[in-house]
Amino acid sequence: xxEYRNHIIVDPEIMMGKPVxxxxxxxxxxxxxxxxxxxxxxxxxxxYPQRTMDDIRAAQACESNHEPADIRQRPIR
Numbered sequence: 001x002x003e004y005r006n007h008i009i010v011d012p013e014i015m016m017g018k019p020v021x022x023x024x025x026x027x028x029x030x031x032x033x034x035x036x037x038x039x040x041x042x043x044x045x046x047x048y049p050q051r052t053m054d055d056i057r058a059a060q061a062c063e064s065n066h067e068p069a070d071i072r073q074r075p076i077r
Contacts, residue, residue, distance in 0.1 A: 003058075004057070004058035004059075004061035004062050005058075006022070006058075007021060007022055007054060007055050007058030007059075008020070008021065008022065008028060008058050008059065008062050009022045015027050019062060021051060021055045021058070021059065023050075024048070024050070024051070026048060026051070028059040028062055028063065031044065031055075031056060031059040032059055032060070032063055035056075035060070041053060041056050044056060
């Protein structure tokens with residue numbers, strides 16, 4: 001899923017530069033941790049109604065591809 005780059009950003013001014021869901025301060029690692037402990041994607045969507053299933057899939061794809069340098073980076077202001 002190469003299009004995960006449209007859902008994940010890295011900005012040094014947001015969450016200390018950790019990958020986050022675009023338009024939020026929700027770190028990819030938090031989504032992955034929640035999924036890892038058994039929280040269903042549907043529960044995450046209820047907790048964060050502005051997010052989509054594509055955001056969750058993007059977090060998983062980002063982790064599985066191990067390509068943080070390829071994630072869309074915002075310029076340093």
